[in-house]
Amino acid sequence: MDVSMTVNGKGVSADVEPRTLLVDFVRDNLGLTGTNVGCDTSQCGACTVHMDGMAVKSCTVLAVQADGSDITTIEGMATNGQLHPMQQAFWDAHGLQCGFCTPGMIMASVKIADGNPGITDDDVRHGLEGNFCRCTGYENIVKAVKLGAAAMSGGQS
Amino acid sequence: MSRYMGTSVKRVEDPRFLQGQGKYVANLVLPNMAHAAVKRSPLAHATINSIDTSRAEALEGVIAVYTGKDLLEGTGGFKCGSLPCGWQVPDLNMPPHNPLAVDKVRHVGDGIVVVVAESPYIAEDALDLIDVDLEPLPAVVDGREAMADDAPLVHESADKNLSFHWPLGDEDAVNEALSNSDHVVELEFVNQRLIANAMEPRATAAEWDPATQSVTVWTTSQNPHTIRLLLGAFTLGIPEHKIRVISPDVGGGFGSKIFHYPEEVIIPFVARAVGRPVKWVASRSEAFVTDAQGRDHVTKAKLGVNDDGTMTALHVTTWANMGAYLSTFAPLIPTALYITLFAGVYKTPVIFGEAYGTFTNTVPVDAYRGAGRPEASYMLETMVDLAARKLEMDPVEFRRKNLIQADEFPYQTPVALVYDSGNYQALFDKIEGLSDYKSLRKEQEAARAEGRLVGVGFASCIEASGPAPSAAAVGLGAAIGLFESGAIRVHPTGKITVMTGSHSHGQGHETTFAQIVADEFGIDIEDVDIVHGDTDRVQYGVGTYGSRSAALGGSALVKSAEKIREKLKRIAAHQLEASVEDMVYDQDEGTISVAGSPDAVKTFAELAFASIVADNLPEGMEPGLEEMTFYDPSNFTFPASAHVAKIEIDRKTGEVDLQSYAAVDDVGNVINPMIVEGQILGGIVQGVGQALWEHGIYDEDGQLLSGSMLSYALPRADRFPSIAVDRIETPSPHNPLGVKGAGEMGTIAATAAVSSAVLDALAPLGVTHLNMPLTPEKLQRAIAAAGNGGGE
Numbered sequence: 001m002d003v004s005m006t007v008n009g010k011g012v013s014a015d016v017e018p019r020t021l022l023v024d025f026v027r028d029n030l031g032l033t034g035t036n037v038g039c040d041t042s043q044c045g046a047c048t049v050h051m052d053g054m055a056v057k058s059c060t061v062l063a064v065q066a067d068g069s070d071i072t073t074i075e076g077m078a079t080n081g082q083l084h085p086m087q088q089a090f091w092d093a094h095g096l097q098c099g100f101c102t103p104g105m106i107m108a109s110v111k112i113a114d115g116n117p118g119i120t121d122d123d124v125r126h127g128l129e130g131n132f133c134r135c136t137g138y139e140n141i142v143k144a145v146k147l148g149a150a151a152m153s154g155g156q157s
Numbered sequence: 158m159s160r161y162m163g164t165s166v167k168r169v170e171d172p173r174f175l176q177g178q179g180k181y182v183a184n185l186v187l188p189n190m191a192h193a194a195v196k197r198s199p200l201a202h203a204t205i206n207s208i209d210t211s212r213a214e215a216l217e218g219v220i221a222v223y224t225g226k227d228l229l230e231g232t233g234g235f236k237c238g239s240l241p242c243g244w245q246v247p248d249l250n251m252p253p254h255n256p257l258a259v260d261k262v263r264h265v266g267d268g269i270v271v272v273v274a275e276s277p278y279i280a281e282d283a284l285d286l287i288d289v290d291l292e293p294l295p296a297v298v299d300g301r302e303a304m305a306d307d308a309p310l311v312h313e314s315a316d317k318n319l320s321f322h323w324p325l326g327d328e329d330a331v332n333e334a335l336s337n338s339d340h341v342v343e344l345e346f347v348n349q350r351l352i353a354n355a356m357e358p359r360a361t362a363a364e365w366d367p368a369t370q371s372v373t374v375w376t377t378s379q380n381p382h383t384i385r386l387l388l389g390a391f392t393l394g395i396p397e398h399k400i401r402v403i404s405p406d407v408g409g410g411f412g413s414k415i416f417h418y419p420e421e422v423i424i425p426f427v428a429r430a431v432g433r434p435v436k437w438v439a440s441r442s443e444a445f446v447t448d449a450q451g452r453d454h455v456t457k458a459k460l461g462v463n464d465d466g467t468m469t470a471l472h473v474t475t476w477a478n479m480g481a482y483l484s485t486f487a488p489l490i491p492t493a494l495y496i497t498l499f500a501g502v503y504k505t506p507v508i509f510g511e512a513y514g515t516f517t518n519t520v521p522v523d524a525y526r527g528a529g530r531p532e533a534s535y536m537l538e539t540m541v542d543l544a545a546r547k548l549e550m551d552p553v554e555f556r557r558k559n560l561i562q563a564d565e566f567p568y569q570t571p572v573a574l575v576y577d578s579g580n581y582q583a584l585f586d587k588i589e590g591l592s593d594y595k596s597l598r599k600e601q602e603a604a605r606a607e608g609r610l611v612g613v614g615f616a617s618c619i620e621a622s623g624p625a626p627s628a629a630a631v632g633l634g635a636a637i638g639l640f641e642s643g644a645i646r647v648h649p650t651g652k653i654t655v656m657t658g659s660h661s662h663g664q665g666h667e668t669t670f671a672q673i674v675a676d677e678f679g680i681d682i683e684d685v686d687i688v689h690g691d692t693d694r695v696q697y698g699v700g701t702y703g704s705r706s707a708a709l710g711g712s713a714l715v716k717s718a719e720k721i722r723e724k725l726k727r728i729a730a731h732q733l734e735a736s737v738e739d740m741v742y743d744q745d746e747g748t749i750s751v752a753g754s755p756d757a758v759k760t761f762a763e764l765a766f767a768s769i770v771a772d773n774l775p776e777g778m779e780p781g782l783e784e785m786t787f788y789d790p791s792n793f794t795f796p797a798s799a800h801v802a803k804i805e806i807d808r809k810t811g812e813v814d815l816q817s818y819a820a821v822d823d824v825g826n827v828i829n830p831m832i833v834e835g836q837i838l839g840g841i842v843q844g845v846g847q848a849l850w851e852h853g854i855y856d857e858d859g860q861l862l863s864g865s866m867l868s869y870a871l872p873r874a875d876r877f878p879s880i881a882v883d884r885i886e887t888p889s890p891h892n893p894l895g896v897k898g899a900g901e902m903g904t905i906a907a908t909a910a911v912s913s914a915v916l917d918a919l920a921p922l923g924v925t926h927l928n929m930p931l932t933p934e935k936l937q938r939a940i941a942a943a944g945n946g947g948g949e
Contacts, residue, residue: 018301033184034177036408038356039441043866046356048509091167094831097839098663099174099180100408100861125875127537132866134356134409135663137842137903138874140835 003067007032008076016063022056023047025063026073034074034103038132045131048104049073055111057130058102076105077110084153086110086144095144097135105131105141113149121146161672161682162747165831169682170667173406180405182360182375187434191220193424194280194437196270196287197446197571198262201298201518201859202293202309205260205269218279221431222287223271225257228423231394232430237422238392242483243383243636246492250320252516256392256419256426256483262291263311263481264520265861266446268419273427273435283736296518296859300478301455301585303515311481311516316339318516320479323492325572326509334507335468340646342543348532349926350453350853351846352477352869353525355662358444359418363425363435371399372425372613379403379414379660380700385692386422386637389484392422399423404690407662411843412524413448414662415702416485420447445864450853451525453478454491454532460540462600466550468503473510473536480521487523487843488514493633494621494703500570501537502581502617503559504796508571518859524702526843527620527904534618538909539890539916539926546920552615552913553594557585560617574621576795577885577897581617584799584821589843591883592801592819600803607920609941610806614914615818618800618906621793622704622898640789641705642697642883643713645674645721647782649769651762653678653685656785658698658916660690664836666706669828671713673894677718677826678761679747695784706899707828708889713788715893720784725749728767729759730777731775794889798822800841800910806918813849813915819881820906825889825897833899837882840903846872848911852930870930919943 004013007030014029026032026049037059038046047058050072077084083091086106094100103129112127119127122123124145125138133141173179210222219483228237239253257268270287293308302308303318311318334343362375372395372538378384381402389397407414420437428435439447455476461469477491481604496510527534545555560581561568568576588594597613604611624630642658655674659666671685688694699709726740729749738751750758759767769775771780800820804813820841827833850870854862865870890894908929915931917926929936 027184031186032177032181033181036179036357037183037438037500038358039866041441041865041867043871044356044441076454078176083172083175089380091171091175094165094168094835096174097835098356098409098667099170099179099406102174102179103177106175121879125877131876131903132356132871132873134354134411134843134871135839135874136835137838137840137880138877139838139842139880142874142879 001064003063005066005069005071006098007023008073016066020063021059022057022061023061024057032073034073036100036103038100043132045108046104048107048131050107051152056109074107077106086113086148089148089151093140093144093147095136095141100121101131101133105133109145109148113145113152117150117153119146119149159572160826162676166668166672166682166829167673168665168668170665180378181408182405183438185362185375185436187364190433190434190436191275192277193271193427193435194277194284196284197292198258198267200262200291200293201265201296202294203262204294205258205262206290206292208270209288210270216279216283216286218275219283220273220275221427223427225255225259225269228256228426229259235394235429237426238394240417240419241391242485242487243633244486244489245636246321246323246488246634247390248321249488250315251483252314255824255884258277258423261521264518265492265859266520267481270857271423271427272520276456276816295884298517298855298857298859300453300515300517301476303517304476304513306626308410311518320483320514320516321488322510322511322513325496329509329510330507331470331509335461335472336751338469339463340459340547341459342540342547343459344419344543344926345457346539346541346926348452348456348535348928349455351451351525351851352853353411353413353447353448354866354871355409355413355450358676359414360438361420361424361449362434363428364434365429371401372429373401373403374425375403375405375422376421377407377414379407379410379662379702381660381690382658382698383700384417384596388416388421392417393425401693404660408606412451412528412702416449416523416580418862424776427511442865444451446520446861448909449484449521449523450480451522452532453522453915456536457538460733462544462548466548466555468505468559470607471499471505471508473499474514476521477512477514477519478519479514480517480519482521483520484523487521489634490524490529496532497572497574498530498533498619498621499537499572499709501534502537502561504561506571509878510572519855520556526840527901530620530901531844531905531908534616534905535912538913542913542916553585553589556617575740575792577792577889577891578797578799579823580885580887583885584617584797584823587883587885588799588801588819588821590671591881594801597803598933603718608865610808610918612804612918613816614802614910614917616800616906618798618909619646620796620898620902620905622796622901623704623708623794624705624794626791627789638789640786641699641709641713642785643710643717644785645714645717645783647721647765649766651680651684651765653683655687655714656690656695657687657714658695658700659706660701662701663830664701664706669707669832670711670714672828673714674718676744677715679682679744681763697704700756704900707896708794708892708898709788709790711894711896712892713786716786716788718782721782724782725764727775727778728764732759732767732773733757791891794825794892796822796824796897796899796902798902798906800906802910802914804911804918806915806936808940811933811940813931813936814877815845815876815911816877820903821883821885823885823887824899824902826886826895834882836899837903838880840901841880841907842872842877844904844907845911847908848929848931850930850932
């Protein structure tokens with residue numbers, strides 16, 4: 001089946017099997033391997049991307065369902081070599097260790113932080129309950145998301 | 158002196174992870190690459206009557222199909238061997254472990270057939286077209302029941318399921334001391350099966366190069382050199398110098414990626430056989446039934462105490478479930494990493510421990526974060542709590558009464574180890590302050606008066622980290638020494654490439670090792686690059702596990718740096734026409750000058766360049782600037798911890814609310830406080846996972862009931878309060894950095910602390926013990942039973 005979509009601002013199209021998952025399309029067809037696959041039951045959130053402004057688990061979306069949509073992956077977050085404020089916050093707060101959950105964690109965090117500069121610990125912890133991290137114990141991720149949320153709104157909190 | 162050591166330098170490796178540029182094995186794309194999938198047993202124990210692969214072979218896009226027999230018979234004189242166990246305790250029963258099952262399958266997930274196809278989707282389709290006729294056999298899943306005379310035999314190569322029996326200590330002396338004690342507390346309990354669940358599933362890729370008759374294997378390993386050694390010596394039939402193993406970015410390990418797995422044999426074999434690069438990536442479902450699992454002990458313990466609160470003797474028997482095959486280091490975990498820790502931070506005068514390792518029809522069990530030491534701590538802290546309760550003493554007061562004193566180091570325990578350094582009283586003082594322990598007890602008292610189930614748990618733990626002095630390790634069963642290597646290559650312009658045998662899969666070595674080396678020379682951290690995880694780029698390595706990297710890998714780099722500094726001093730002395738003894742290396746400035754003549758000075762970069770210009774070197778000196786060290790430690794290091802958890806149990810639902818958690822750890826000197834805190838925090842959350850939620854549950858037929866992230870409850874962000882961490886520092890006296898292991902302490906203490914808190918909350922109901930995980934269902938039943946007039 002033919003699919004066309006915008007990925008990180010660029011138009012892409014391909015002929016894919018109907019069963020092709022969006023995450024496989026992004027990784028294998030487009031070579032954007034920043035989006036990781038951590039499970040096969042939609043629990044872990046490592047594969048989170050943005051689809052038409054929503055954070056979605058790309059292992060649970062078929063490529064054909066994404067036809068015509070606007071997709072952003074972790075590779076689309078930094079602009080002109082400048083990290084997105086949430087990426088910068090994860091770096092500053094030591095919000096990652098092995099780095100495998102990090103792309104999905106950042107994509108999910110950006111959405112829960114968007115327009116919420118004063119986000120609380122509870123908001124962050126509940127907002128990220130669909131994203132597993134086995135390394136950090138979440139403590140520094142919570143700090144990072146709060147920092148990132150403030151930075152995304154221009155530093156006011 | 159130092160500019161980077163002890164400071165929270167932001168991690169050098171992070172920008173690539175933050176931007177999705179991590180080089181994980183699953184991301185690897187090679188020209189003309191094919192994809193593999195493995196047909197696995199749906200039964201825990203069965204005879205393989207027949208395998209028909211014809212329908213799979215006929216599927217378009219399938220390149221080749223191989224069975225276990227095909228791998229053993231091989232092609233072109235090239236065949237696979239049995240996966241060995243690298244830890245040989247006395248009288249070890251070690252049956253063969255073929256990469257794919259041949260006559261019998263022994264656990265759900267045991268591999269039977271491998272398919273190579275043009276895409277992962279086609280390979281998966283082909284698995285469904287393979288007909289395997291399995292004759293079910295009765296299964297055994299419990300480590301102690303496996304000892305029964307009528308238990309189904311997992312391996313026919315011996316007449317019983319016992320793999321080993323490992324005793325330590327004077328049992329007669331312990332029995333006598335117990336009979337002379339005022340009280341003996343006894344308990345039988347389970348330390349449940351855990352599944353590591355590193356976020357990155359395992360993956361292996363391989364490419365055969367006919368021109369050089371060599372193979373490159375990319376694999377998600379914590380110790381690529383060990384994998385190369387085992388491939389070369391045992392499993393692949395290709396000489397070691399013709400094998401390159403690369404473990405690039407690895408997404409977490411927690412022990413589960415230490416071991417030599419069947420796919421690391423199968424994938425290079427099929428890559429050579431089909432003449433194309435081949436990649437295999439585990440699904441999470443596969444990971445649940447193929448990654449080595451953790452813990453799974455059944456234990457009976459007896460602790461003697463006197464009326465004054467002193468501990469007199471400890472007797473422990475453990476049945477350790479090894480699963481269906483002996484994983485690479487499996488016998489080590491319930492023996493030398495478990496029983497030798499039974500003294501903990503206490504002065505129990507006589508201790509006896511023994512472990513029976515047994516085979517069952519379950520996934521193999523091996524090291525999982527902490528590896529034996531969390532089991533030891535949980536046992537000991539649980540027994541200590543029981544004893545304190547028996548004597549109606551505050552558990553902290555009871556512990557304080559039995560602590561090894563700060564002036565008693567080095568301390569010889571009754572179970573073989575000599576602790577290097579520590580100050581447990583200081584740990585206790587600090588944790589009582591950080592957790593506000595006395596206030597917590599007052600809050601608990603008030604809550605109890607209202608009928609609420611509030612508990613305060615305390616755990617004080619020891620760890621033997623940084624394995625190990627090679628002679629001691631080999632004496633205990635290691636097949637190879639457990640030293641570590643570190644090489645420093647100084648380039649002509651004064652930039653440095655470090656080759657370390659340690660492997661970073663989240664620990665941040667690219668930062669901490671660069672901090673060490675930059676300070677050794679007084680240069681900028683940006684001028685130091687760390688190379689790890691590639692057997693062709695790194696001389697040799699033992700790898701990362703057992704919280705060993707800083708103490709061993711870091712120390713190897715200090716030693717190599719010392720050698721280079723000595724050479725630099727000789728070059729400088731020669732060029733400045735002074736004596737070597739008068740040379741002073743300024744590690745703040747990165748310069749060498751003549752003592753008393755600060756103008757007679759050479760910079761690090763000038764001397765590095767001079768070493769390769771080589772026209773003006775001391776007589777007989779070789780040009781170049783590169784040194785390597787194999788660092789073999791003289792002892793383990795002994796980090797210690799004291800953690801306090803406060804919980805409340807919902808009487809109706811049985812749900813545990815973790816309300817506060819405080820941790821004070823002593824990991825010796827700290828290279829990077831931010832990274833150490835990160836390790837402790839992550840470890841604590843994993844430890845809480847064991848106490849409250851995680852459980853690899855097998856039914857009596859050997860089916861893993863918690864075989865996905867839907868049913869295996871991993872810790873989530875919303876279940877935790879903010880955790881308070883602090884530390885004291887008693888440097889290890891026997892490594893040049895003064896560091897101790899930091900990677901596992903959190904996990905070792907947290908399981909015991911949270912279990913202690915829950916049991917403390919239930920104590921007024923008369924509940925003496927509940928096995929982990931302390932799930933709502935279990936607690937709700939215990940509360941209901943207590944309400945009906947008694948404990949569980």
